[in-house]
Structures are given as structure tokens and as C-alpha cells.
Amino acid sequence: MEYLGHTQTASYTTGPRTAQSACFLPAVGAQKTFDTMPGPSPLRRSLTSLPWRPSTYYQTAKVSPTTALMQSQSGPLSARANLAELEGIKVPPVFSAARNALYTRYTPNDWMSANLSNYSVSDRVRGNAERIRYDTLRLCREGEDRTKRAQEESGKRLGERVTDINFWKTELQHETDNMVTEISSLQEAKRIAEKALGETENPLHVAQECLYNREKRQGIDLVHDLVEKDLLREVDVIKQCQDKIRAVIDKANVQLNLNRAAQHELEKDTADKFSAQHLDEKCHGLRNASGGIAFHNGIEQLDRTLSVPETWAKFSNENIQRSQAERAASKNLRAELDKVLNDCANDMWKQFNCVNTALSERVQECTDARNKLQTHLGKVLQEVFDMEKNIEFLKKSIKDKEAPYQVAQTRLETRIHRPNVELCRDPAQHRLVSEVQEIRETVEQLQAKLREAENALQHLLKTKSALEHDLSVKNNSLFIDREKCLGIRKTFPMAPRGSY
Structure with missing residues (x-):
């Protein structure tokens, strides 16, 4: 059925x-x-x-084997x-x-x-x-x-993520606006400083002839020292002011680059936030009946994330903090620009000193510096000799390690040929391996010390050359100050010209 x-x-x-x-x-x-x-x-x-x-x-x-075949x-x-x-x-x-x-x-x-x-x-x-x-x-x-619970939880997390992205995007946009304003202010301050620097050229050309002889000094001695300030106060003050203004203008250029770099990072981060917000909002709006959904096999195993929520928030926070720090530095630099311009304007009308006394003091200073240079040069020469001996000693010590190193490696190579179970990792094997490592480490340390010693020798030789050059410079400066400047110092050639 x-x-x-x-x-x-x-x-x-x-x-x-x-x-x-x-x-x-x-x-x-x-x-x-x-x-x-x-x-x-x-x-x-x-x-x-x-x-x-x-x-x-x-x-x-x-x-059944128990039943006969012919049984009826x-x-x-x-x-x-x-x-x-x-x-x-x-x-x-x-x-x-x-x-x-x-x-x-x-x-x-x-x-x-x-x-x-x-x-x-x-x-x-x-x-x-x-x-x-x-x-x-x-x-x-x-x-x-x-x-259903997992989908609701994912949607909730996506909504929270969109809120976080929108918050940081707003903060980044606000900071970007502040940075743009600060860049404009710093560019205006830089323009004023460049104009002031150009105005210092007129009094400079009037006073340059008085420093003709001292311009023949060489190397490090070619500085705006006290003698030069006393010799031609206008020239000395103008030179120093030009250096200060150039330095602060260079700082302004660097700061502008830093400000623009911070602005670029903010704008890039904002653009990334905008793109991420658009994608997350799209994901947040997807439902089971939405169009465009499809299978993506293995996508859950493909993790191309570069950050976690902590580092993600930290990245934007660091961009904002960097921008704030650059804005603060830019404000300080603008204040420094104003201060330098005011100080330079005041320094060009300052004190007038006795030129001969200052020049005599400068000659004495150069003499003392020359004597000290000669003393240091002798010490450097002695240290060069000692360092060369030390390098030879290090090379010999490294050479002496070759034989023990070969013995240890030969022992290890010989013990490899032990038959069958005799090829045992016994204490002797461990000690030979550690011996090879110790010798190798010793040689590496000696070689590192040898390189350090050779570098030190090169620095000594460079220092020796610099001292010899500086000594010749000092002799030349003494000749100029003592023979030429003191011989022709009679009167101060010009009076202060006024502020720019």
C-alpha cells in the first residue's frame, strides 16, 4: 500500500x-x-x-546447511x-x-x-x-x-561614525579658515620687512668706504665685531640690521611653507572626511530591499584598514594641533618681525665709542686668540699621533681574532661529521656555537671601534686644518688692525643718518 x-x-x-x-x-x-x-x-x-x-x-x-538437499x-x-x-x-x-x-x-x-x-x-x-x-x-x-540585531547594530555604528566624521570635518574646516587668515597676515608682515631691508641700502653705500681695509680680513675674522661698530657705527648697525632682517625674513619664508603644509594637510584631511562621510552615509542608507547590493565573496577577510578609531581621531587631532602650533608660531614670528624692525631703527642711532681704544682691544683679543690657537693646535697634533697608534692597535687586535675564530669554526665543521646518534647537540656543541658568536661579536665591536677611531682621526685632521687656517686668518687680521687700521685712524668719517 x-x-x-x-x-x-x-x-x-x-x-x-x-x-x-x-x-x-x-x-x-x-x-x-x-x-x-x-x-x-x-x-x-x-x-x-x-x-x-x-x-x-x-x-x-x-x-540452511543443516537441512538435506533431498529432504521432502x-x-x-x-x-x-x-x-x-x-x-x-x-x-x-x-x-x-x-x-x-x-x-x-x-x-x-x-x-x-x-x-x-x-x-x-x-x-x-x-x-x-x-x-x-x-x-x-x-x-x-x-x-x-x-x-536582524547584527544589522541594526551595524547601522547604529555607521550612524555614530557619520556623526564623528561630521564633527571632525567641521573642526578641520574651522581650523583651515583660521590658517588662511594667518597666512595672509604673515605675508603682509613679510612684505613690510622686505621693504625695510631695501631701505637700508642707501646709508650703507655712504659708509662702506670706511671699512675698505677691514674687508680684507679672512674667514671667521670677517665679522661685524665691536671694532667695526666703533669704526663706522652706521655701517656696523646697518650690517647687523640687515642680517637680522634677512634672518627673520628667512624665518617668515620657512614659517609660510610650514603654514601652507599644515593647510594642505587640513584640506586633504577634510577632503578625505568628506569622501568617507559620503560613503558611510551611503552604507548607512542601505537596506535589504535597496538596489545595488550584491555578493562579494571573501570581502570580510580583506582588511585594508590603516588605522583604528583611536589613531583615526588622533590623526585629525594632530593635524589640528599642528595647525594651531604653526599659527601660534606664526603670530610670534609676526611679533618678532615688528620688534626687529623697531630695534634696527633704534640701533642705527645709538652710541658712539672711541675707535682707537676699541681697535686696541680688538688687537689684544686677536693676539690672545692666536696664542690659544697655537696651544690647541699642538694638542691636536699630539692627539692625532696617539689616535694613529690606537688605530694600529685595533687592527692588530682584529687580526689576532682570526685564528681563534678559525679554530672554533673548524671544530664545529669537524663535529658535523659525527655518525648517526653521535651527532648530538651536547654542551660542547653549545659552547662552540657560543664561542663563535662571542668571537664574531668581539670582532664586530672592535671593527665598530676601529671605524669610530678612524672617524675621530678624520675629525682631528679636519680640526687641525681648521686651526691652521684660523691661525693664518688671525695673523692676517692682526696685520690689518695693527698696521693699517691703527695707522689711518684719525677721525670718524660720518655721523648717524637717521632711521629708516
């Missing part, structure tokens, strides 16, 4: 089978209530695994089925079928046991199926709830 809604050719899904209870049927036919072979995981399709298919119950009867009758299944009255009758082989009809294959007890077994198996299978259906329903509901 067929169950309602099914056909004989229908296929059914079954899972792996568990061990069944003992069979109550006799050995006449092999009984299978259902397929005992395990199906492929997780599910398999079968046409012979259901209890209402005929092939499930009976197969070809097994031949078969024995009963139990002693209660014996027919005592017919035991002595010998039925010919031609009546074997009729004779066999006198005996049944199974007893009523066997029939009842088979039915009870089928009932119990049916109850167990139906219970298992119901459990699977309930578990499936519960799992689907839990999965739906979990997916």
Missing part, C-alpha cells in the same frame, strides 16, 4: 541509521526494517529505505508446531509442496513481535523527525533574530 500523497516511484530523504533492535524473524528470509548502511552526510536519497517498500522486508531465503519436508519453526501424528509418514518428493503446506513459516508470536517492532521503530523515527523539525524552526528563528 502507498501513503496518501506519495507514489511508488517517490524518493525520500533519510539520515544516517542507528543500531536496531534484535530481529524477531527466523532465518528463512533476511528481514530489514530499513536501510542499515549509513547514508552520505548530511542527507542522502533512497528508494529502498522506507518501511512500506516490499524489498525492505524480504530477500532471497538463506540455505521442512521442519517446523518451533516445537509447538510439530505434528506428532505425521512423523512416521514418508511423503514422496512429488508431494513436497503439499507436505510443506502443513507447516507455517512463522508463529503468531513472531508475527506479533514483528508488528510491535514496526510500531516502536515508527514511533522512534517520527519522534526524531519531529525533533529535527522543531530544532530547524528554532534555529531559523534564532538566526533571523541574530541577523
